[in-house]
Amino acid sequence: MAIKQVMVIGAGQMGAGIAQVFAQSGLRVKLNDLNEEALHKGVEGIKKRLHKAVEKEKMTESEKQQVLENLEAATDLRAASECDLIIEAVVEKMEVKTKVFQSLDAVAPDHAILASNTSSLPITEIAAVTNRPSQVIGMHFMNPVPVMKLVEVIRALQTSDETFEAIKQMTEKLNKTPVEVNDFPGFVSNRILMPMINEAIYTVYEGVSSVEDVDKVMKLGMNHPMGPLTLADFIGLDTCLSIMEVLHEGFGDSKYRPCPLLRQYVKAGWLGKKSGRGFYSYE
Ligand code: CAA
Ligand code: NAD
Numbered sequence: 001m002a003i004k005q006v007m008v009i010g011a012g013q014m015g016a017g018i019a020q021v022f023a024q025s026g027l028r029v030k031l032n033d034l035n036e037e038a039l040h041k042g043v044e045g046i047k048k049r050l051h052k053a054v055e056k057e058k059m060t061e062s063e064k065q066q067v068l069e070n071l072e073a074a075t076d077l078r079a080a081s082e083c084d085l086i087i088e089a090v091v092e093k094m095e096v097k098t099k100v101f102q103s104l105d106a107v108a109p110d111h112a113i114l115a116s117n118t119s120s121l122p123i124t125e126i127a128a129v130t131n132r133p134s135q136v137i138g139m140h141f142m143n144p145v146p147v148m149k150l151v152e153v154i155r156a157l158q159t160s161d162e163t164f165e166a167i168k169q170m171t172e173k174l175n176k177t178p179v180e181v182n183d184f185p186g187f188v189s190n191r192i193l194m195p196m197i198n199e200a201i202y203t204v205y206e207g208v209s210s211v212e213d214v215d216k217v218m219k220l221g222m223n224h225p226m227g228p229l230t231l232a233d234f235i236g237l238d239t240c241l242s243i244m245e246v247l248h249e250g251f252g253d254s255k256y257r258p259c260p261l262l263r264q265y266v267k268a269g270w271l272g273k274k275s276g277r278g279f280y281s282y283e
Contacts, residue, residue: 001111001162003170007032007074007083009100011042013236013274014117015089017145020046023070024146025174030074030083034090043073049146080108085170087139089117092242097121098129105130113163115139119239120186120194120246123156133158137167140187141176143235152187153178185250186243194243197235198259200228204279205261211279229279232262233272241266 004027008019011033019031019042033039050067053059059067080086086108088100097116104114113135116126127136138154151171155164164180171178181187186194200214209217215227224231232240244258265271265278272278 003084005083007080007086009088010090011039016042016045018087018089018141020146021174023067028070030072030079032074039073077103078107080104083112085113087115087117092119092239094121097126101126101130117141120190120243123154123183127156127158134160135163137163139167149177151176151178152181152189154181154183154187156183186247190243197228197232197240198244201259201262205259233278233280236274237265237272237278
């Protein structure tokens, strides 16, 4: 099946980045969000990044215009009726994602593939709420999407080989590297990354060291590009907590218990960079 027209649901930091890389690869992409302000912000963010790329001479003005022509803001989910691939990138909550997948299943053409950018939730359970489970798959991009090379491609129990191959090829077309992963909580990336971030939060919670110094240890001592608490703020503390909850519940192992300080920050609305405050302040 040729994938020509793509739709991305959710125009937050991930959805906007995903839409950008598809548009840059010459595919037509529709970007949708429930919230019109978020949709506008997502599109403006893409324009700003493309403008910067032109300034840095990494792209010409006419290439930028072509990318923008490939991109369309779509306020109505029914626009999915014209798409071959639809990627969901809404909040990390199973009840929200299953509703989105049921709605998409009702409007998307029969041949369309429905993919989720979930960080940790079971693709098998998402696939089961649709009438096309063999055409449901995980396509897990990394943040920031335009920069990071990896896409975890997650097979649900029901995913067909045809669907897997189509998504693997599409990932390569985006100039990214697909890695095949089976459907277990947190997949590979967040099963390894998120306990490290959670442990960094415990280190602050238990008074072992300060936020800045924990980050310094991992940046200067382990050569990580960002310290774990900067990275947590970058990902979004709500997303980090949701992932830890999925790991905790999915494995039933206390080693994945979310740090109480992480819960408290999310309750306070301190979600990191996107809300202006997390472990650091962002003006
Ligand atoms: N969006 C798009 N592009 C961005 C960006 C953003 N938010 N931030 C930086 N960039 C681009 C810059 O424009 C620049 O591009 P060019 O080289 O083309 O000019 C490039 O990235 C490097 O940027 P900088 O020189 O300003 O900054 P840097 O060298 O410090 O790199 C970084 C920034 C790439 C984000 C780096 O700090 C990094 O790799 N951090 C770790 C990111 C990471 O671990 N991501 C995974 C998160 S976990 C995840 O995604 C999975 C999940 O489910 C939670
Ligand atoms: P975000 O909070 O920045 O954006 C989520 C967007 O979804 C918001 O704009 C919201 O308005 C929209 N939305 C919510 N319900 C919707 C619906 N029913 N229909 C359409 N839009 C809806 O979140 P994000 O960081 O972009 O994360 C999105 C998904 O990507 C999550 O599943 C997350 O786990 C995953 N993910 C996040 C990261 C990361 O580093 N933040 C990395 C990889 C994957």
